[in-house]
Amino acid sequence: TQFAPSPVAMFAAFGRKAAPARAAVPANATLALYYGPDRRKWLGPFSDRSTPDYLTGELPGDYGWDTAGLGADPTTLARYREAELIHARWAMLGTLGCLTPELLAKFGGVQFGEPVWFKAGAQIFSEDGLNYLGQSGLIHAKSILAILACQVVLMGAVEAYRAGNGAPGGFGEGLDSLHPGEAFDPLGLADDPETFAELKVKEIKNGRLAMFSMLGYYVQAIVTGEGPVENWTSHLADPFANNGLTAIITTQFAPSPVAMFAASGRVSDNLAAWYGPERNKWLGPFSDASTPAYLTGEYPGDYGWDTAGLAADPTTFAAYREAELIHARWAMLGTLGCLTPELLAKYAGVQFGEPVWFKAGAQIFSEGGLDYLGSSNLVHAQSILAILACQVVLMGAVEAYRVNGGPLGEDLDLLHPGEAFDPLGLADDPDTFAELKVKEI
Secondary structure: OOOOOOOOOOOOOOOOOOOOOOOOOOOOOOOOOOOOOOOOOOHHOOOOOHHOOOOOOOOOOOOOOOOOOOOHHHHHHHHHHHHHHHHHHHHHHHHHHHHHHHHHHHHHOOOOOOOHHHHHHHHHHHOEEEEHOOOOOOOEEEEEEHHHHHHHHHHHHHHHHHHHHHOOOOOOOOOOOOOOHHHHHHOOOOOHHHHHHHHHHHHHHHHHHHHHHHHHHHHHHHHHHOOHHHHHHHHOOOOOOOOOOOOOHHHHHHOOOOOOOOOOOOOOOOHHOOOOOOOOOOOOOHHHHHHHOHHHHHHOOOOOOOOOOOOOOOHHHHHHHHHHHHHHHHHHHHHHHHHHHHHHHHHHOOOOOOOOOOHHHHHHOOOOOOOOEEEEEEOOEHHHHHHHHHHHHHHHHHHHHHHHOOOOOOOOOOOOOHHHHHHOOOOOOOOHHHHHHHHHH
């Protein structure tokens, strides 16, 4: 309840600009939890060694986390905080803007032209355009370029006013650009400094949550095609059937035996969701105008996204797909190789010389060298150059065999050869194999 939503001092301040001061220990015990050297930090009692010196607890919402060192420069830190706070405020307004029409339409019986946020915005591309709140007498818009121009002018003017500290007549001159106060604080939220310091923490915490919420709204819209309220009520009605891990989302790509070396076949109608012109695309129902003509849905995993035009040339497209699939297969094997020894050592009691993948590899630089699986009788290596040479020869031979064919692979498909390379018969059924190729990529 310390951070329950409450009126946020978005434009409140202690007063006029003052020179920045070093963070001191707050006199108020509650504020000492969020400001100063003894504030709460991101790793709790284990944070001391991981908190940079430049994060002193002066800023609200400073939990001592900056592993990338983005705030090491004071000027850069101030700029990032300003950007974070402005984005947080817009996200809080955007979250309310996405929720309110849908809540009112679903539970309050209020009629809108379209209450779901992304569907409402998409109406501007329709023949009749967009009517604000479903009323043509309020705002009728048919041009996205006109809307963009208005936003640039209006929001640019407001931002220039905020950053420039003033308007004609001296209104706002000399006030803090993030918390101006005075006329921008009609409720007097900043009259008490301690209350205001607490409100600033609430604001940045709620704003960070709102930014993540907006990201969630975007993902929900793409995956389910429904608004956040509808997704929420569906989840409440049946939490186990309607959530981010249910069949409607994840079982389309659930792990199963992958036809890594199986041969391709024809595709039937029940695979139309993943192949052909009516397949699922990256922007859902709004993808038609953004899907290049050369992405026809022939390849598994083609969602119609190529904003950079990398696949416009068919030969280049085929080369990229080949490289993507080979890298994907090695990545899947590599992931298993990283996880399996550590899992076996931690939960099954299997003893390895070193189960952690990067520490195991680093042993080759030690005086005793590297023993594969901790046993010198398997592979004992002391030269990284020898390992590299073996990898080049062995992997090069395998790749040359794959590309050029061989005694077992002559005239077979380079990526899905099948036959002797499909001992489990995963490609015997063309429809099953077409689905497995989507799961693999």
